[in-house]
């Protein structure tokens with residue numbers, strides 16, 4: 001499933017549609033007015049102002065009939081709900097981590113973990129920090145260091161596992177910073193670097209380095225099933241294995257994980273932190289009770305835990321994953337045919353346009369990624385997101401933190417859009433590419449200190 005073997009064939013949906021939601025494309029005049037009132041920040045648009053929403057794949061999945069049915073068996077008991085027992089059983093079975101602490105989403109799980117473990121003067125290495133992960137590290141006074149392999153920063157490299165960590169650099173860092181690294185994190189897949197997977201063998205080498213230095217290894221496991229799909233497809237000896245088998249190998253190398261189930265949990269809200277460390281689990285639960293709620297619901301309705309338990313398993317289905325990745329590749333091939341530059345090979349959850357090549361005439365001071373995302377919306381009512389100098393800079397700086405990539409992400413929600421929707425969105429990007437020489441930059445008129453992409457405002461230059 002996923003796609004027939006004929007070249008140019010369409011992604012085959014391993015589902016049919018039972019419920020529909022009306023959407024409409026605003027007119028060009030409406031789109032212009034919407035941009036102006038949004039301060040040219042696409043996060044300020046309303047859903048009525050957007051036709052195809054590729055802002056994020058987070059919490060935007062379509063739930064299955066079984067997940068909707070799961071909501072109906074919600075046991076809204078404050079303490080000891082049977083939905084928690086089911087959720088716990090599923091997460092333990094998938095990951096092998098014995099202690100599982102539910103949280104309302106990924107960053108809540110990150111808050112629990114980093115507020116418990118990170119302190120001023122500490123260093124947290126990651127293949128590449130996601131924006132909220134980085135924010136939690138910094139907020140607790142620690143330093144966030146990205147140690148992805150060199151190829152991760154080369155948009156044209158065809159390396160099959162661009163999410164890998166440079167183990168030599170990790171080893172050196174752990175050697176020179178004894179006692180200062182509370183944990184090492186690996187993000188599966190590497191969202192910031194293009195949804196790129198980490199190989200099982202790289203994770204094994206990272207894990208060995210961590211063990212040698214006595215530092216725990218945690219996974220940011222938001223897209224672990226997509227990562228396992230790539231391992232199955234690309235890594236030697238993995239082809240015949242199931243996603244859950246590969247997952248068990250991945251998790252066996254780690255001491256714990258944070259999860260946003262809004263990704264590979266196929267729910268609209270939910271997450272957790274899991275660990276092998278019983279003493280840490282107790283400290284996390286103390287923080288949980290202050291920030292999120294009692295340990296058997298963690299900031300969620302119990303029915304949400306039930307939908308999450310079902311979704312976490314559905315996300316490991318090979319037909320589902322093959323179709324999802326085929327959708328992403330369908331958009332990529334359509335863009336490629338028109339010469340549109342994007343990060344290759346395409347990752348698991350979206351297409352990352354390479355802004356440096358797309359708008360090569362705009363300097364970083366013009367926030368070219370933001371300018372491109374604005375044009376794609378203006379062209380077709382398609383919402384994307386800048387992942388570059390706006391997202392990773394701080395305050396008024398146009399510079400890119402330590403990420404040398406300037407990207408615009410077209411994230412594909414799970415099980416939501418048809419092939420025609422995706423073709424329409426790709427064609428809008430192609431039309432913008434054809435008129436790229438006339439695109440101007442933007443300036444930032446309101447610059448918040450942290451996570452500024454959510455609330456910054458812009459004006460055309």
Ligand SMILES: *Cc1c(COP(=O)(O)O)cnc(C)c1O
Nearest residue numbers: 105106107130132191222260262
């Ligand atoms: C989405 C995401 C998070 C944060 O999860 P939320 O549910 O949005 O809070 C953390 N890490 C990665 C890699 C993500 O993609």
